[in-house]
Amino acid sequence: MKKVGFTTTIPVEIIFAANLIPVDLNNIFITDNNPHTFIDFAEQEGLPRNTCNWIKGIYTSVMQNSVDKVISVTGGDCSNNHALTEIFRSEGIDVTTFNYPYENKSRYVSLKAEMSLLADELGTDLDTVQKFQGNLQGVRSKLKRLDELTVDNKVSGFENHLWLVSSTDFNGDYLSFEDNLDTFLDEAERRERIKSNLRIGFVGVPPIFTDLYKFLENKGVHVAFNEVQRQFSIISEKRDIVEKYLDYTYPYDISCRIEDINREIKKRKLDGIIHYVQSFCYRQLQDLIIKREVDVPVITIEGNEPGGVDARTKIRVESFIEMLEERKK
């Protein structure tokens, strides 16, 4: 079976329905034993230093032949993907684009058309995809259970992050993913609750740091919300495959995200929010809106390369925790 790589979350049901293997290119990069070599390779090939390192990671993943075909998301995510698509094409790589519609009006029609085009490109059709989507309903509701257990202090913020972020491609095999998840949930349900002084939420793209969750956990902080990772797991319970991906907030305008964030802050009783931004990412601009619209204190941290949290970021996060603890007293 052929492997189809993608640059950010796409309706993965389409790839499965076409009997192909989905591969989230971000995961190839970040789960490699030495992700730095991906960045070095891309820079040696001429990608600028002051460009997002995820783009470089994706570039190298593709150039090193990890997939047979690439779906590049050129609408609803980073506009660097336009240039990346062009680079891939100039290298003779098989690339197709996918666009989440930005405009609110007739969004359903536009998204449906995009999904049909992609299905057609992969050798299937939307009816088949619609029929297939029921097969993922079970694993998706189990991910929801995992998220509830995180709110209930039985699953750590890091475990939550890892499972949800892996659900963009189900590690290529949704059946064994579901099996592993069953085993995990079984064990997690029977755990003691994690003790914590503070409950924090992460908003923004998944952090590139490798030890951020551990750092927070050591300070007695429970990460009870991973905004974008949760969105990646496609939480909508609607049966219509197009509706499902319309409820997914990440690729559309920020107002949907703010609404989701504020609702979850209340529901999960969060004391504060860490807004993670990636260096050179357009989403850094949205920080202004997030700070303005979110109902609890927000600290923004920025990461560039994979690896441990730097000393300055640690100082800032610690001070933020201290401030929240004082407030709580």
Add this chain to the structure above:
Amino acid sequence: MTKTGMDLGSRFVKICIENEGELSFYKYNTIDFYKKYVSRDSSNQLKIEHSLLDNVNSKITATGYGRNLMNFSNAEVISEIKAHFQGARRQTGLDDFVLIDIGGQDSKVIKASGGFIDDFVMNDKCAASTGRFLENAANILRINIDEMAAYTEKPCKLSSTCAIFSESEIVGKIAEGVSTEEISAGVNLSVARRLLPLIKRFSRYEIYGAGGVVSLYGVKYFLQELLDKEINVLENYQYNAAIGCVV
């Protein structure tokens, strides 16, 4: 027993000793301080030498840039934000204030209300608005930092986003024949402009200043002009965090 507050900055270590309500202050070059007064104890943990305090038994509380890198066996370590907040509270006697601290490598703004920290911001990833940049600029101009800080007339435009590129921009200005006075004023203005985004949203409150940079005439002049607001420099502006450690 006396209390000792220690602010381990990137350039200087500032010390405040409280003895029966009286404060006394000491300042050391950071490198000299680490070489002379920091050692390892029998379990290989860092320890502050008691010779520093004339071997008097004192409770040591430390803060500063080194706090995440070092763990002292004989000192309690608190965050800079907390130290500055407590220091400013003691120095102003107020529960509500905005404090701006501009140091050798970082700048921070803390907003306090009702005797609690309400919000804070710190510069991140860039030292272009800090003391280190001023030092380097003064070195290039071959004048001392206080002299450079005295100039505010006709500031020349320095537009680099990066502190290091700014330095080569200054060299370029010298080559173009721009006067030292105008370049100095330009340096002061560029530091104030970079600090502005950090402070702007707090500008409706009373603003107090701490740290070595805020007391420099030119930087303070341009900051006040850009904010259209007076900055009250704290009496012991360089020792604010050290004072906060003994509270």
